[in-house]
Amino acid sequence: MKIIIIGGSAAGMGAAAKLKRNTPDAEVVVYQKSSYVSLGACGLPYVIDGKVENEKDLLSRSIAEFEKSGIQVFTNIEITKVDFDNKIVYANGVKDKYDKLIIATGARPIVPSIPGVDGEGVYSLTTLEDGVEVRDKIAKNNSIKSVAIIGGGFIGVETSVSLINMNKKVNLIEMQDTLLSKSFDQDMIHHIEDELKINGVQVYTSTQVSEILLNDKKVCGVKFSNGKSIEVEAVILSIGFQPNTSFLKETKIKLMDNGAILVNTKCETNIKDVYSGGDCSSSKNYITGKDIYSPLATVASKMAKVIADNISNKNINYVGSIQSAMIKLFSKESARTGLTELQAKAEGIDYQTVLINDKNYPSYLKGQTDISLKLIMNKKSRELIGAQIIGSDNSILRINGIVSLIWAKTKVDSALEQIDMPYAPPFSRTQDILHIALSKLNK
Amino acid sequence: MKIIIIGGSAAGMGAAAKLKRNTPDAEVVVYQKSSYVSLGACGLPYVIDGKVENEKDLLSRSIAEFEKSGIQVFTNIEITKVDFDNKIVYANGVKDKYDKLIIATGARPIVPSIPGVDGEGVYSLTTLEDGVEVRDKIAKNNSIKSVAIIGGGFIGVETSVSLINMNKKVNLIEMQDTLLSKSFDQDMIHHIEDELKINGVQVYTSTQVSEILLNDKKVCGVKFSNGKSIEVEAVILSIGFQPNTSFLKETKIKLMDNGAILVNTKCETNIKDVYSGGDCSSSKNYITGKDIYSPLATVASKMAKVIADNISNKNINYVGSIQSAMIKLFSKESARTGLTELQAKAEGIDYQTVLINDKNYPSYLKGQTDISLKLIMNKKSRELIGAQIIGSDNSILRINGIVSLIWAKTKVDSALEQIDMPYAPPFSRTQDILHIALSKLNK
Numbered sequence: 111m112k113i114i115i116i117g118g119s120a121a122g123m124g125a126a127a128k129l130k131r132n133t134p135d136a137e138v139v140v141y142q143k144s145s146y147v148s149l150g151a152c153g154l155p156y157v158i159d160g161k162v163e164n165e166k167d168l169l170s171r172s173i174a175e176f177e178k179s180g181i182q183v184f185t186n187i188e189i190t191k192v193d194f195d196n197k198i199v200y201a202n203g204v205k206d207k208y209d210k211l212i213i214a215t216g217a218r219p220i221v222p223s224i225p226g227v228d229g230e231g232v233y234s235l236t237t238l239e240d241g242v243e244v245r246d247k248i249a250k251n252n253s254i255k256s257v258a259i260i261g262g263g264f265i266g267v268e269t270s271v272s273l274i275n276m277n278k279k280v281n282l283i284e285m286q287d288t289l290l291s292k293s294f295d296q297d298m299i300h301h302i303e304d305e306l307k308i309n310g311v312q313v314y315t316s317t318q319v320s321e322i323l324l325n326d327k328k329v330c331g332v333k334f335s336n337g338k339s340i341e342v343e344a345v346i347l348s349i350g351f352q353p354n355t356s357f358l359k360e361t362k363i364k365l366m367d368n369g370a371i372l373v374n375t376k377c378e379t380n381i382k383d384v385y386s387g388g389d390c391s392s393s394k395n396y397i398t399g400k401d402i403y404s405p406l407a408t409v410a411s412k413m414a415k416v417i418a419d420n421i422s423n424k425n426i427n428y429v430g431s432i433q434s435a436m437i438k439l440f441s442k443e444s445a446r447t448g449l450t451e452l453q454a455k456a457e458g459i460d461y462q463t464v465l466i467n468d469k470n471y472p473s474y475l476k477g478q479t480d481i482s483l484k485l486i487m488n489k490k491s492r493e494l495i496g497a498q499i500i501g502s503d504n505s506i507l508r509i510n511g512i513v514s515l516i517w518a519k520t521k522v523d524s525a526l527e528q529i530d531m532p533y534a535p536p537f538s539r540t541q542d543i544l545h546i547a548l549s550k551l552n553k
Numbered sequence: 554m555k556i557i558i559i560g561g562s563a564a565g566m567g568a569a570a571k572l573k574r575n576t577p578d579a580e581v582v583v584y585q586k587s588s589y590v591s592l593g594a595c596g597l598p599y600v601i602d603g604k605v606e607n608e609k610d611l612l613s614r615s616i617a618e619f620e621k622s623g624i625q626v627f628t629n630i631e632i633t634k635v636d637f638d639n640k641i642v643y644a645n646g647v648k649d650k651y652d653k654l655i656i657a658t659g660a661r662p663i664v665p666s667i668p669g670v671d672g673e674g675v676y677s678l679t680t681l682e683d684g685v686e687v688r689d690k691i692a693k694n695n696s697i698k699s700v701a702i703i704g705g706g707f708i709g710v711e712t713s714v715s716l717i718n719m720n721k722k723v724n725l726i727e728m729q730d731t732l733l734s735k736s737f738d739q740d741m742i743h744h745i746e747d748e749l750k751i752n753g754v755q756v757y758t759s760t761q762v763s764e765i766l767l768n769d770k771k772v773c774g775v776k777f778s779n780g781k782s783i784e785v786e787a788v789i790l791s792i793g794f795q796p797n798t799s800f801l802k803e804t805k806i807k808l809m810d811n812g813a814i815l816v817n818t819k820c821e822t823n824i825k826d827v828y829s830g831g832d833c834s835s836s837k838n839y840i841t842g843k844d845i846y847s848p849l850a851t852v853a854s855k856m857a858k859v860i861a862d863n864i865s866n867k868n869i870n871y872v873g874s875i876q877s878a879m880i881k882l883f884s885k886e887s888a889r890t891g892l893t894e895l896q897a898k899a900e901g902i903d904y905q906t907v908l909i910n911d912k913n914y915p916s917y918l919k920g921q922t923d924i925s926l927k928l929i930m931n932k933k934s935r936e937l938i939g940a941q942i943i944g945s946d947n948s949i950l951r952i953n954g955i956v957s958l959i960w961a962k963t964k965v966d967s968a969l970e971q972i973d974m975p976y977a978p979p980f981s982r983t984q985d986i987l988h989i990a991l992s993k994l995n996k
Contacts, residue, residue, distance in 0.1 A: 120983070150917065150978075152976070152977065152978055152983075153915060153917050153978050156917070156918060156978060161918055161919060162918060163919070167916065167917035168917050170915075406976075407976065407983045408973060408974075408975075408983055409973075411983045411984055412970075412973075415970070415971075416971075419967070424967075426967045427967075427968070428971065429971050430971075430973075431971075431973045432973045433973075434973045434974055434975035434976070435975050435976070435977065436975040436977040436980050436981075437977055438979040438980070443979075445975045446975070447973070447975060472593060472613075473610065474596050474599070474605045474607075474610035474611050475596070475599060475604055475605060476604065476606070503947060504946060504947035504948065504950060504980065505950070507947060507948070507950035507951055507980065508953050509975060510951050510954030510957075510974055510975075510987075511953030511954055511956060511957045512957070513954060513957075513972065513973060513974055513975065514953075514954045514955070514956075514957030514958045514963070514972065515957045515960075515961065517958075517963070517969070517973070518957065518958065518961030518963045520957070520961045524862070524867075525870070525872045526960070527855075527858075528855045528859075528871065528872050529956065529957065529960050530839065530851060530852075530855075530873075530874045530875045530876070530877045530956060530960070531851075531877055531953055531956055532851075532877035532878050532879040532888045532889070532890060532952060532953075532956065533595070533849075533850065533851045533877070533878070533879065534595065534878065534879040534880055534881065535593075535595055535596050535599060536881040536886075537886075537947065537949075537950065538879075540563070540593075540595075540850045540851055540854045541854055544953075
């Protein structure tokens with residue numbers, strides 16, 4: 111059996127490795143657009159301020175290692191056409207026949223169609239080259255004093271920290287009312303926004319960029335739709351991602367509205383023997399069961415295993431994700447999982463929330479820090495469906511306990527109130543923040 | 554209704570506070586042996602080395618605060634007799650009648666019956682006065698150079714760290730083959746033992762003390778049962794605890810072999826209208842359902858609420874504990890929950906284990922540290938029944954995720970392998986240590 115994989119990132123290479131472990135004699139061929147594979151793209155913001163000293167370290171496994179395990183990797187080849195009827199993929203000078211195909215082409219940054227967007231000094235942060243460019247041409251470049259980051263999602267916010275660390279004046283511009291609006295509710299996000307502002311980030315929310323101003327083709331500012339403008343010497347686009355599926359548009363493969371390949375719980379597309387996963391495909395919301403687009407490394411690596419296992423006839427379902435994510439900004443840490451309150455409302459769920467402000471450990475020990483937790487519970491099923499936590503010193507790793515409760519669909523009741531979380535003074539309180547929150551929900 | 558509570562620690566004061574919240578017009582009377590209530594005894598080791606600057610901070614709520622909420626607190630009164638038939642408690646000069654009685658008298662340190670144990674310079678660590686004594690007479694006393702700590706449980710081990718911090722020569726002596734033998738298996742505990750040794754603690758395992766050597770009634774050494782002896786100027790006893798129930802021995806109340814008051818899941822004793830909880834009573838193992846003795850603050854605070862709720866006719870069951878605990882020793886942190894492998898074996902459970910040594914976050918970020926995780930799974934039910942984790946920088950808070958899985962009795966299968974724990978480079982890996990462990994168990 112010959113399996114062709116288009117794309118050498120988390121989903122593609124994860125599936126390749128698992129396929130070879132499942133079925134050592136399968137023929138596994140990867141076509142990869144760039145010169146490397148297995149980029150840990152989540153590390154790119156840390157390249158900018160030198161927390162990652164050598165950007166090559168972001169490549170978690172080398173091509174040689176994959177080839178040693180019998181996987182054939184062809185780099186610098188972009189598949190431009192698939193003939194699904196005859197099971198053939200095409201690239202410039204390449205024509206290859208598959209038994210099973212995995213499409214794992216990932217995503218690219220959304221580029222807004224505004225004037226000046228193709229000017230010199232406009233960057234994004236997706237590839238290894240992007241990371242190096244932003245580091246060398248912005249962060250380490252003393253002639254660049256001021257930067258605009260367009261889009262206040264995870265990458266925009268992390269990049270703003272890295273550029274502050276490199277002594278840039280940072281303008282973080284978000285269209286929505288708050289930063290990270292898909293991930294945190296308004297009653298939690300102010301902690302994050304305050305931390306950014308305290309550390310010098312100029313945060314513009316409810317602000318749309320209408321034009322990137324150029325001077326002799328070089329970025330010299332951005333203009334807002336309210337007519338105001340600011341001077342900057344560089345722009346980073348971090349609005350979001352769109353799936354790399356334009357080569358499939360004229361085919362019969364079913365796509366979501368944003369172009370993501372629609373897959374079922376087996377990670378199968380609507381075309382027989384064609385699978386997809388990761389940032390180019392749909393995934394599933396574990397709580398609502400709905401098809402969603404969720405370009406996260408954690409989702410990609412799990413879908414990769416499901417694809418490989420199903421090709422190996424193990425009959426595994428991808429059960430979905432709850433968009434768990436965390437972020438460290440200066441000394442403030444935040445994590446989130448499940449639905450936000452806004453999302454619960456939009457889903458028409460009858461929900462109840464609780465928000466607790468407490469401390470990480472007992473007051474008698476020095477160094478106590480703040481911790482805030484918001485829980486969202488489905489009132490009818492009494493299951494937790496979302497959580498947001500903000501703290502410092504890794505105290506937010508507590509959220510793993512809530513992730514498991516959401517995953518297990520545990521009901522909030524007097525037995526759950528008694529959940530036996532470990533306690534010791536340097537870490538937590540006998541009645542820790544989760545217990546306080548659960549007992550409020552259980553009133 | 555008049556409720557008398559004997560004992561003013563976690564269980565007693567927790568029940569008192571909850572009773573008043575449930576039923577504001579109930580008459581709640583507390584008799585407490587010492588002059589204070591609500592001691593956070595887990596903080597005592599941190600008094601020794603000054604991490605707790607003011608020992609009074611260990612009293613989480615003052616008597617005045619309790620009295621303000623309508624709870625009557627009588628201090629320095631030790632109840633010496635209970636007439637269960639006539640519902641009367643007695644102390645020197647006190648005779649008081651109850652409708653409901655809560656016995657929450659706590660525990661005292663086990664004192665071994667060896668020669669020299671009543672010498673000058675032998676201490677234990679249970680009361681606030683103990684903490685102050687060990688701090689002032691050992692830790693801050695420059696004439697004390699060398700100390701023996703007898704008993705390598707949590708308190709013994711934590712105290713050894715505090716005394717090293719105060720520049721003492723510390724000899725930590727444990728009868729069993731390993732330290733913390735009820736909490737960690739041999740294949741994990743060596744990390745902890747090594748950390749203690751590296752930091753200067755002289756660890757003696759498989760070693761029994763046969764005599765405390767005295768010179769003019771003062772401690773001058775300890776002698777081992779193998780005939781050897783070491784010179785020390787002070788001894789701390791941390792062998793374990795025995796319930797404070799000797800005043801009940803001649804009554805018809807049912808006790809466990811060690812003297813703990815036997816209670817059911819309502820925290821009721823065998824005598825009508827008499828409840829008990831905390832360090833003086835039995836509790837329940839959540840996994841095996843067996844009555845156990847588990848003198849932990851987390852257990853006491855949960856039983857306290859169950860007692861109060863049942864007196865308030867809320868019909869709540871105490872569902873048990875999984876002996877979750879954590880400990881920080883120098884830069885090494887450890888947490889555990891559920892059954893150890895040894896305990897699973899002793900219970901006759903058909904189990905499977907996995908032990909993973911990994912890192913806390915991706916290698917491309919500086920400051921990566923070691924993390925080790927052991928999971929114990931019931932092979933028949935495929936439920937996790939135990940976990941032990943060792944790491945640093947609060948990375949062990951991950952264990953909360955496993956506590957929830959044990960609590961929810963989640964089966965280890967391909968859906969659980971996909972559990973969506975949050976990931977970001979400063980905290981974790983896309984395929985984090987729990988995922989690696991679960992996928993090994995699910996092979």
